[in-house]
Amino acid sequence: MLTVQHISTKEILTKSKLPDADFVINPYVGCPHRCIYCYAEFMKRFTNHKETWGEFLDVKQCSKKLNTANLSQKTILISSVTDPYNPYEAKFKATRNILNELAESDARVEILTKSSLVLRDIDIIKRFNNIKVGISLNTLDDKLRRHLEPAASPIKERLKVLQVLKQEGIETYLFVSPMFPELTDFKAIVDCIGDTVSYYCFENLNLRGGYKERILKFISQYRPDLKSLYFDIYNNNMPYWEKVKNDIEEEFSKNNLKHKIYFYHDKIKKK
Numbered sequence: 172m173l174t175v176q177h178i179s180t181k182e183i184l185t186k187s188k189l190p191d192a193d194f195v196i197n198p199y200v201g202c203p204h205r206c207i208y209c210y211a212e213f214m215k216r217f218t219n220h221k222e223t224w225g226e227f228l229d230v231k232q233c234s235k236k237l238n239t240a241n242l243s244q245k246t247i248l249i250s251s252v253t254d255p256y257n258p259y260e261a262k263f264k265a266t267r268n269i270l271n272e273l274a275e276s277d278a279r280v281e282i283l284t285k286s287s288l289v290l291r292d293i294d295i296i297k298r299f300n301n302i303k304v305g306i307s308l309n310t311l312d313d314k315l316r317r318h319l320e321p322a323a324s325p326i327k328e329r330l331k332v333l334q335v336l337k338q339e340g341i342e343t344y345l346f347v348s349p350m351f352p353e354l355t356d357f358k359a360i361v362d363c364i365g366d367t368v369s370y371y372c373f374e375n376l377n378l379r380g381g382y383k384e385r386i387l388k389f390i391s392q393y394r395p396d397l398k399s400l401y402f403d404i405y406n407n408n409m410p411y412w413e414k415v416k417n418d419i420e421e422e423f424s425k426n427n428l429k430h431k432i433y434f435y436h437d438k439i440k441k442k
């Protein structure tokens with residue numbers, strides 16, 4: 172059962188500490204996609220919600236218009252701690268309204284989502300001079316996806332989104348995140364998607380905070396054979412991720428595809 176409320180905010184833009192964004196916009200607080208690894212759960216600390224993360228959604232309403240003149244050449248990520256195209260966006264259109272305002276600006280906008288609902292907004296997306304859409308996906312196995320991201324779009328729909336956006340001339344990238352050890356087959360994903368996207372980003376699974384126990388419990392049940400590996404990795408994770416990073420580098424040295432690696436959140440490799 173989801174609790175929905177509308178909240179007013181004075182400022183929809185937030186300055187970003189992320190490496191590739193000057194600002195972020197989160198049209199919602201909370202996210203009904205309920206991914207079991209959701210790192211955004213920490214946002215609950217800043218709300219009065221008693222509900223479990225994933226069971227509340229605050230729809231933001233901004234009291235003032237965006238000052239688009241100040242955003243020239245600034246990079247804005249939509250979104251960092253929610254999915255801008257959660258299923259309730261179909262009704263509330265908070266993201267669509269923000270895009271409508273931003274389309275008047277000269278900002279560089281990046282939309283990041285796990286939802287095929289983004290296709291609804293192709294008409295607005297095409298009005299931007301500089302925009303790209305990232306689709307987040309960490310497996311081609313929809314059975315696994317249903318465990319990890321129960322309310323996000325099925326894998327087939329996300330692959331279709333990439334094809335449609337490419338046909339429409341809209342730049343896309345694939346965010347392979349978070350990479351689950353031995354479950355995320357990045358080579359199969361790259362083979363499947365190829366040059367449909369402009370580039371790939373890879374982010375490893377971090378096990379911090381409340382979701383660490385949840386994920387280890389899931390692995391123990393879903394793939395008991397991987398349980399000891401996960402415990403080893405998360406007691407001493409650098410060697411494992413160093414090898415994955417090298418495997419990615421080797422794979423991309425054989426193709427002409429671009430990639431970025433966001434591992435450990437302290438090293439960024441660009442090509």
Ligand code: SF4
Nearest residue numbers: 202205206209253254
């Ligand atoms: S889509 Fe993103 S913000 Fe939403 S639950 Fe999943 S990881 Fe969290």
